[in-house]
Amino acid sequence: MSTLHVVSHSPFTDSRLASCLRVCASQDAILLCGDGAYGLHNPALQTRGVKVFVLAEDMQARDLPLPDWADSVDYPGFVQLSIDYDKVNTWL
Amino acid sequence: MSKSLLVISRQAPWSGPGAREALDIVLAGGAFDLPIGLLFMDDGVFQLAPHQDAKALQQKDLSANLQALGLFGVDDVFACSHSLAERGLASPASAQPLNSAEISTLIDRYDQVMTL
Amino acid sequence: MNTLTVGEHTLELDKDGYLVDLNQWSTDVANALAAAEPLELTPAHWEILELLRQFYTEFQLSPATRPLIKYTALKLGAEKGNSLHLNKLFNGTPAKLAAKLAGLPRPTNCL
Numbered sequence: 319m320s321t322l323h324v325v326s327h328s329p330f331t332d333s334r335l336a337s338c339l340r341v342c343a344s345q346d347a348i349l350l351c352g353d354g355a356y357g358l359h360n361p362a363l364q365t366r367g368v369k370v371f372v373l374a375e376d377m378q379a380r381d382l383p384l385p386d387w388a389d390s391v392d393y394p395g396f397v398q399l400s401i402d403y404d405k406v407n408t409w410l
Numbered sequence: 411m412s413k414s415l416l417v418i419s420r421q422a423p424w425s426g427p428g429a430r431e432a433l434d435i436v437l438a439g440g441a442f443d444l445p446i447g448l449l450f451m452d453d454g455v456f457q458l459a460p461h462q463d464a465k466a467l468q469q470k471d472l473s474a475n476l477q478a479l480g481l482f483g484v485d486d487v488f489a490c491s492h493s494l495a496e497r498g499l500a501s502p503a504s505a506q507p508l509n510s511a512e513i514s515t516l517i518d519r520y521d522q523v524m525t526l
Numbered sequence: 527m528n529t530l531t532v533g534e535h536t537l538e539l540d541k542d543g544y545l546v547d548l549n550q551w552s553t554d555v556a557n558a559l560a561a562a563e564p565l566e567l568t569p570a571h572w573e574i575l576e577l578l579r580q581f582y583t584e585f586q587l588s589p590a591t592r593p594l595i596k597y598t599a600l601k602l603g604a605e606k607g608n609s610l611h612l613n614k615l616f617n618g619t620p621a622k623l624a625a626k627l628a629g630l631p632r633p634t635n636c637l
Binding site for chain 2: 337
């Protein structure tokens with residue numbers, strides 16, 4: 319089964335993204351939102367080799383460029399992702 | 411057949427309501443016979459320290475509650491071995507240690523996952 | 527405000543009839559709480575109330591029905607640790623009623 323991991327905390331002050339990266343499976347994906355979008359600056363995310371999505375408005379608000387290893391989604395896209403994956407694990 | 415639920419508890423026991431809330435979800439699920447698992451990860455592994463003293467902070471004793479998991483029908487209790495090692499903690503008696511790959515498989519196995 | 531009079535003392539109860547100050551519990555209080563149900567406490571009841579207080583000391587929480595049954599079976603054997611016996615003693619809601627009479631908080635994991 320595939321899991322969409324939703325991370326909304328910056329990886330530079332918090333361990334959620336690091337822990338998520340340790341335990342996510344190759345068929346999983348990570349959706350960055352809120353301060354989680356700063357994860358785009360985290361090289362570990364690129365090298366981990368799982369699919370990465372970022373919520374477009376949170377990325378734009380923070381002046382973050384979209385790297386070629388990530389995709390941006392809007393809210394309807396977020397909803398679609400949560401349907402496409404078997405379950406959603408939000409790192410509250 | 412009810413959907414199975416894995417609760418990942420990653421808050422330290424005395425830092426706020428997170429640890430208590432995660433445990434309450436698990437106990438409630440167990441009381442209703444849901445297939446439920448509990449994984450301690452990150453600072454959540456501190457909840458497994460055996461000699462915590464809740465009275466010192468005039469709070470309820472979370473670690474005493476943890477001992478009741480079996481009676482609530484919750485037998486799948488795990489701890490992240492990476493988080494334990496990172497904190498210099500030995501493997502706890504009350505939870506089965508799992509490495510990152512095993513946790514990945516664990517998450518895969520449950521219908522729903524909730525991280526608090 | 528809900529109150530319970532035991533001898534010369536007036537004790538405060540919450541809206542569901544549980545003791546507000548659990549330290550005020552005594553066997554007299556238990557009898558008075560039972561009388562309000564109404565229920566007459568027999569040795570079979572007391573055995574369970576004592577068990578509940580032991581459970582609370584050990585785990586710092588009030589058991590829901592299933593763990594109460596399990597714990598009773600563990601400590602007193604299967605002929606007492608079953609829903610029939612406990613339901614009969616405590617008017618069909620053993621976890622809630624027995625916790626109330628034993629001076630424990632309302633079980634939170636119990637509808």
